[in-house]
Amino acid sequence: MPNNTLTITFEEYSSFDELNTTDQELCNEAIKAMSTSHSPYSNFRVGTALRLESGKIVFGSNQENVAYPSGLCAERVALFTVGSTYPNERIISMAITAQTDKFQITEPVTSCGACLQVMAEYEKKQSYPIEVLFYCQNGSIIKTKGIKSLLPFAFAESRLKK
């Protein structure tokens, strides 16, 4: 049986200073977004900022619940806000960052599978790739130009049809 290989493409920046100004601004907005995190159970604050084609910035932060599965990740909070409030605007890019009082985060925090699947949905809806920046405030930054590199085997609409 042959083994198949999949190659993904991403950019890695060793520090904030290496980013272009537009990406730096979005990363700073993601830091601001963490201030509304409701995370009393994990004490892990996640912030997301999305840039729309109009230049508008939309925020999201993780919202936890005492019934744990009822909570939602920062990315999906922000993406669903766009879907319900600005349904006809394209998302150009999004930045994600995280912080905790328990330890220093030294690597970019990448999104969970459910958030990646939701990113894939909106990317397909708008027929335009979404740039994603995983911003570590004390380490490197990962940037991808589109969701396909992050979730190459995303569940696709074609699977629902015969």
Ligand code: THU
């Ligand atoms: N979290 C996010 O906000 N985004 C992710 O992609 C993964 C995890 C949140 C959920 C929970 O509130 C906390 O981080 C710890 O898992």
